[in-house]
Amino acid sequence: MNATAPHIAGASTWVDDLKDWGGHLEPIDGKSMNTGRLLWKGEDNGLPEAGIWISTPGSWRLVLPRDELCHFVAGRATYTADDGEVIEVEPGMVVHFLEGWTGTVVVHEAIRAIYMLR
Structure with a gap:
């Protein structure tokens, strides 16, 4: 996204240009499975990073190598x-x-989060 303040209107329901994140x-x-839309990715080791993330029902082990803020x-x-x-x-x-942070995640109904990694 090429803007002085990258933005997505309607992020809570956005479906255009979602990418398969596997x-x-x-x-x-x-x-x-994951899909999402990258809003911003910094040039310094890809951080900070911000976007929309969607995950379908299922479960996985999670180990976070950096801080992550999620607004579900x-x-x-x-x-x-x-x-x-x-x-x-x-x-x-x-x-x-x-x-x-380490643990497990169980998604009961597909989740959508606006996130930022630092």
Whole structure:
């Protein structure tokens, strides 16, 4: 996106130009797939990065190598940290996953998040 302030109007329902981002790196059930739309990717190791991310139902192991802020605008999912903390995600929820967060994700209904990595 070539703009002084990259933007997407209607990001919570955007369907134009979504890209197939494939499956998860560590699938548990192997069914969940990702699509998305990149809004911005920095030149310094690709960071920061921001965009729209959509994941279909399924489960996977998640290990985050950097901070990630997600504003979930659709769907339902359960994030369970290795230390036992459970985060029930639903529309309208904002979660800041700290660098090094590890656990499992179960998507019950396709989730859509506006995200930023740093």
